Amino acid sequence: MPFALANDLAVDSAMTLNQARVGCDMRIQLLDGPACERLRDLGFCEQLQVRKLSNGRNLICSVCGTRLAISRELADQVWVAPVG
């Protein structure tokens, strides 16, 4: 993660989608990694709200009311913070 951006996130709340708890509503802070373009096409855009629905080999989350399954490698490129 770029240093400047990492600083912008509150230290205690920065985590990837993999580390988020199931059932929690999160806000996407930053996409960082080789697949970000693809993730944005799917709807993982900064400032959008995302809810993680399940863990596992591929995790399921919902963005804007749509359910998406993405692999853990992809989820590692999505940085989120709890809503509120």
Added chain:
Amino acid sequence: MSESASPETIALVGNPNAGKTTLFNALTKSIERVGNYAGVTVAVKEGEMFTPHGQKLRVLDLPGCYSLRAHSPDEKVARDALTGQLAGTPKPALAVCVVDASNLERHLNLVLNVIELGLPVVIALNMVDVAEKQGLRLDPAKLSEELNVPVVPIQANAGKGLLDLKQAIRHPFPPAAASPWAQGQEDPEPARRAMVARLCEVAVRRPDAHQQTVSDKLDSVLLHPVFGWVAFLAIMFAVFWSIFSFAGIPMGWIETGLGNLGQWVEGAMPDGDLRSLLVDGVIGGVSGVLVFLPQIVLLFLFIGLLESSGYMARAAYLMDGFMAKAGLSGKAFLPLFSAHACAIPGVMATRTIDSAKERLVTIFIAPWMSCSARLPVYFLLVPLLIHRQEGSWLQAAILFGIYSTGILTAFVVARLLRARLGPDKQPNHFMLELPPYRGPQWGYIFRHVADRAWAFVAKAGTVILGLSILLWALSTYPKTDSEESGEKLAHSAMGRIGHVIEPVVKPLGFDGRTGTAILTSFAAREVFNTTLGVIFHVEESDDEEATRGALRDKLATATWPDGRPLFTPLTVVSLLVFYIYALQCLPTSAVVAREAGSWKWAAGQFVFMSGFAYVASLLVFQLGRMFGLG
């Protein structure tokens, strides 16, 4: 603008699951020609519609895509069609962007992409009812004002708003809108996203809280680590069980009808070559294949149901971990599942796989999924192994074993091949949209099924009809004076071919007659039964099972010249193994060559699979003999 000249083209474009095809069907109504671009079905569909002023328009239904960057082949097709680079389809004069109103944040990005191409755009705001149910407040007028393009709220599945949409796409087309957000930007992507965010802010008001929808509740069971698998297995079992049991009834009708036709022709015509050609060659040959129409229709019906209800995506999700063991992803599940009906739609369905190498591997192994064309052969041979009658649990278990053998070998080969091909240049990770569960769209499913059924009937009417006549001629000419049917056959061209290839198939335990049947079945597997029927002179009866039974009795009593039985259990197993592995389907090879983009891949697949089949069958027979079986 002359009416008689070729009508102008409009294209429907949108994300997957936006409802493009529903809208397409609603707009065109007529049964559309499924646009064969470069000879392949699916991909771009084409139809015609009329504006309220009676002007004819050509409508293209493009494959769903998230962007126009062309990550996967179907996205590339969509992009090429919009820019007029797709051979055979003219550049559209207008693009109708179909967007899911409940999902504007995600769908508008593609709309901006299309506007940037400089095409006139009309936005069809689909599924407004779903959006309203979710508590969204939409403002189409505001959206239209911001983008400077017409926006029409519709509900394609209920046919609402279609007239307004037709009004919007009548002549003169709206002018192409400017794309100020992309001006002077080297990479318009961030600007596009900012624009989407602004649009959603002014045109959509979303309630904050997530709600537990019906889909959520269903998914909590169907994607559950334990219950999900139970449901998956139950659904797959139900699908295959229904195909095998329900199809029997219409199969009986077809068999009876064609049997009666054969008897009627036999009674109405004087004895001679022409009667023999019609009864033994044409009717006998084609009916042996046409009886499988009900099974094919049912399989495609179930695949259509699973797809349109949204379950197929869940199955792909569940299977991802399992498929990873073979070096594939969950996205390979649907192609391999459909390959059980027929390898051709299976190979074509691999287009949704992003990774090029994974796609090649999936195409390579797809023909090892036991397709419906092998069923007649299995149904003929399996009862020969244990009982003479059809339909016992033991036979079902053997059939299950046959399917599993094909699948397991395919997975092992996939793993080896995937490792050899090396990783992709760009890593591709699993990502899949799980659409909300929807009721089946019967109109669409029926059209799809009718399409496949017609393709099958056309094949029976052309390729298999031609082969039947050829086979009949080969087994009839040159004639001899002898009255004994065995001598007649030995004298005929087919008998001579059999004599020539006998040394090749003898190590597998087959004689020249079986060898001839195998040889002819390289055109299409079903022909195996037809050929054996012709060689062993089985009378067509009005019952399919009885016909197979009669053939089976002849096979069971057939002997080598020295009196040993021809079909021992070991020979039958060897023959079954051969049919599991051999790639005996010319249309499949043609489609593989097209989809893989190289004849070498198709030729390599053919040589590998046929060689594998020969060696496997050889091993079974020779090892079996060493251990004193057969």
